[in-house]
Amino acid sequence: MMFSWSDYLQLTMQTVVLKVAMSCQGCAGAVRRVLSKMEGVETFDIDLKEQKVTVKGNVKPEDVFQTVSKSGKKTSYWEGEATAQAAPAPAAEAAPSTEAEAPAAEAAPESTPAEAAAPEITPVKSDA
Template identity: 40%
Template sequence: MGYLDHISEYCDVTSTRKSKRKPFETVEIKVKMDCDGCERRVKNACNSVSGVKSVEVNRKQSRVTVKGYVEPKKVLKSVQSTGKKAEMWPYVPYNLVSYPYAPQAYDKKAPSGYVKNVPQAFHDPNTPTEGYTTLFSDENPNACSVM
């Protein structure tokens, strides 16, 4: 046993270096855009954030989708720096919600096919009512056809 082996028993070398790479994320933001100039300013603000791979703007839905290795808060602040009122995308697709007409979920201002993302719209999938909703469905090949 050498001197270095003897010292290595007392010293423990661990790497304290953490990975600085952010996970790949898709960030959706709701921004009201009226013209091509607004759209261009929002798109340029999103592209200025480091790590952005693609930016998609849908002016009709007032929606901006940013994909890349970014932090959602940084993207939101960058869009807000243009002077536009921006918030995270508050809607979920209509088909993912069990109770789309819950009092807080249904929103007339929501784009077609979307409802607000609120806990009242979702429910536990283990409830027995889930089986009743698909029992008479046309998509279910084993459904009872009483008609």
């Protein structure tokens, strides 16, 4: 069975979803800067309201995590997607019961209160 180049790319493409503490456009810009320099990244999406960063490319989840952490923002794996969505392995499915459930349990409350956790900041003018 032969694979085309696009088949190969799809096999190696990964989707990594991270929760990144971002409170403003400047924070999102810091994440954007580090991701735009990362080798292997094809696309990325930064959702400031959800504090969610989705990266697609020929990348390793650990490398994406480390790169985004370099922005200085608190970073964790998104609760439903502990690593990547590309290579499902039996060992990876067994791991969430021990390793990934602790972060998932920690992150679980954020599904509803995520909007409440990031209140809008209204600038206050001072006459000084």
